[in-house]
Structures are given as structure tokens and as C-alpha cells.
Amino acid sequence: MRARFRQIVVDGYDTTQGADALLETLNQADYVVLASPRVWLPLVRHPEGREEMADIYRRLLSERGAFRIVRVWRVEPQIGPVSFRDNPFARAGLPTPRAWDMAAPGAVTLSLGPVDEGFEVYDHPLVMLLARDPSRSWP
Numbered sequence: 001m002r003a004r005f006r007q008i009v010v011d012g013y014d015t016t017q018g019a020d021a022l023l024e025t026l027n028q029a030d031y032v033v034l035a036s037p038r039v040w041l042p043l044v045r046h047p048e049g050r051e052e053m054a055d056i057y058r059r060l061l062s063e064r065g066a067f068r069i070v071r072v073w074r075v076e077p078q079i080g081p082v083s084f085r086d087n088p089f090a091r092a093g094l095p096t097p098r099a100w101d102m103a104a105p106g107a108v109t110l111s112l113g114p115v116d117e118g119f120e121v122y123d124h125p126l127v128m129l130l131a132r133d134p135s136r137s138w139p
Helices: 014-029 038-047 051-061 098-102 117-123
Strands: 033-034 067-073 082-085 108-111 125-133
Touching: 014 051, 038 051, 067 098
Parallel strands: 082 108
Antiparallel strands: 033 125, 067 125
């Protein structure tokens, strides 16, 4: 089996055509990689004028559709066994996926509030792998 790569272009995220293009891509995908929260976090938190696209990301990240978050790669600041946690799912009002907790880097975690966007988007991006669950449909 050959894998096909298709990049989701976020242009038009505030239009019905952009939402339709994202749904079309998701309907054809078996796996989705979200390479950072740069698009979905502000979109879900402040959906004004982009409700359709925000709803797609909410369903995708809440695992209420055909996809499950199967792996999370994340880096958190750490001193010894203590890591300083920032949970973007909680900030977006989304349930925290099981894969998030499984990727916890430290033995002890402290939540000190949101990290700077540059840390989670550019320096140490949160990367997620989502896989289609064949027993569920999308959307």
C-alpha cells in the first residue's frame, strides 16, 4: 500500500469553501498530522466569523468524529523530574485526549498557565497524529 501525502492549506479558513475543502481532505484521509496548535487553538478559542471551520477542528480534536488522537509529541520546560505543563486542549475548552497524558515528560507536573506562543508553535511544537477509526464516520 502506498501512502499519499496531502497538505491541508488553511487559506480560506473563514469561508464555507475553506471548510468544505478541509472536510473533503479529511474524508479522503486515513491519518492526519497536526504539526502545531498555530491554526486550531486560536480558531477554536475565538471562532467569530469562522464557525464552520472551528466546529470541524472541535470535532476533530474532541475525537467526536472518525479520527482518534493516537500519538502526541510534546516538549515541556523541565527541571529535574518536574515539568511545567501547559494544556492547550483545556485552554480551548476541549477534552484532554488520553494520548496527551501518555506523552507527559516529567514524573511531576505543575500547571503555571499558558506558555508563550513562540514556545509551543516554533521552538517546541505540539505535534499530533490522528488516525481514522473505521468504526466511526466523519463528520
